[in-house]
Amino acid sequence: MAKDWFTFQERIKDHFVSIGADAETNVRIQGVRTVHDIDVLVRTKYLGEDLTWIVEAKHWKSKVTKAQVLTLRSIVDDVGADRGFIVSLAGFQSGAMDASKNTNVTLKTFEQLKAHTKEVVESEILKAYKERLGIIEDRYWSHAKRVRIEYGLRHDFMDFSGHFTGQELLATARSAIMLAGVRKYPIDLQMHLTKHKGEAIAHNFQQLINWLNLNLNHFDEKLLEAEWAMYQNGDFKPRVGRTPLGEKHVTEYLADGLFQALENDD
Known part of the structure; x- marks a missing residue:
C-alpha cells in the first residue's frame, strides 16, 4: 500500500510538472500555527501571479470524508495557500462534497484533476493570445484607413483582389478563441478576403494554437x-x-456576432 501511495503521489507531481508548474512531493511547510506535511506542493504562475497549491493524495479504498476536507481547508488557511486539492482513488462521500462547495478546496479523481488543470492552462494560454490580439489591433487601427489600404493592410472598398485584410484576420482569431474557451471544436478558420497560414479547420486546442502562432506572426x-x-x-x-x-x-464586436451565429446554428 505504501508503494502504491508513493507512486500515486509521484504521478500527481509529474502531471503538474508536465503542464509547466513546479511541484515536489513530501514537503514540510511552516504555517502560522504549526508545521504541516504536504503530499504534493505545487507552485505556478499560470494566473499571472505566484500561486501555491496543496495537494493531498488519497490512495485509499474508502471514499474521502467531510472531516478530511475540513482538515485540508484549515491547512490551506494556515499556510496561506491559494488552493487545495484532494485527489482520491475511490471518490468522495456526499458530506465531503458539501464541505468543499464555495471554498478553495477542490475534490477530484486523478483523471478529473488532469482534465481540470488542463482547462486552467488552456484558459491562460488563450488569455495571453487575446492580450496579444489587443496589442496588434491597436497598432492596426492606429493608422488611417487610406494608409492601411496603400500599404497592403486591408483591401479597398471595391477591390476584393487583395490577399490580406487585417480586420478579418483579427475577428476570425477572436471568434476562434471564444469557441475554444467553450471547447466548441472543430473550429472553422476559413477567411474570404485573407490568405491564411496553416489549416482552415482546427480540430483541437493544439491545432488552434498552431494556427494562431502562424497567422499572428504573419x-x-x-x-x-x-x-x-x-x-x-x-x-x-x-x-x-x-x-x-x-x-x-x-x-471583438465582430467576433461576438460570429460566435452568436455559430451558437444559434446549433
Whole structure:
C-alpha cells in the first residue's frame, strides 16, 4: 500500500510538472500555527501571479470524508495557500462534497484533476493570445484607413483582389478563441478576403494554437513591413494610444456576432 501511495503521489507531481508548474512531493511547510506535511506542493504562475497549491493524495479504498476536507481547508488557511486539492482513488462521500462547495478546496479523481488543470492552462494560454490580439489591433487601427489600404493592410472598398485584410484576420482569431474557451471544436478558420497560414479547420486546442502562432506572426510581419515603408515614405503618423481597459476592440464586436451565429446554428 505504501508503494502504491508513493507512486500515486509521484504521478500527481509529474502531471503538474508536465503542464509547466513546479511541484515536489513530501514537503514540510511552516504555517502560522504549526508545521504541516504536504503530499504534493505545487507552485505556478499560470494566473499571472505566484500561486501555491496543496495537494493531498488519497490512495485509499474508502471514499474521502467531510472531516478530511475540513482538515485540508484549515491547512490551506494556515499556510496561506491559494488552493487545495484532494485527489482520491475511490471518490468522495456526499458530506465531503458539501464541505468543499464555495471554498478553495477542490475534490477530484486523478483523471478529473488532469482534465481540470488542463482547462486552467488552456484558459491562460488563450488569455495571453487575446492580450496579444489587443496589442496588434491597436497598432492596426492606429493608422488611417487610406494608409492601411496603400500599404497592403486591408483591401479597398471595391477591390476584393487583395490577399490580406487585417480586420478579418483579427475577428476570425477572436471568434476562434471564444469557441475554444467553450471547447466548441472543430473550429472553422476559413477567411474570404485573407490568405491564411496553416489549416482552415482546427480540430483541437493544439491545432488552434498552431494556427494562431502562424497567422499572428504573419500579421506582425505585415505590420512591421508596412510601418517601415510608411516611415521611409514619410507616412508613419500613427494615432498613439491603447484601447482603455474594459473597453472592447472593434473586432471583438465582430467576433461576438460570429460566435452568436455559430451558437444559434446549433
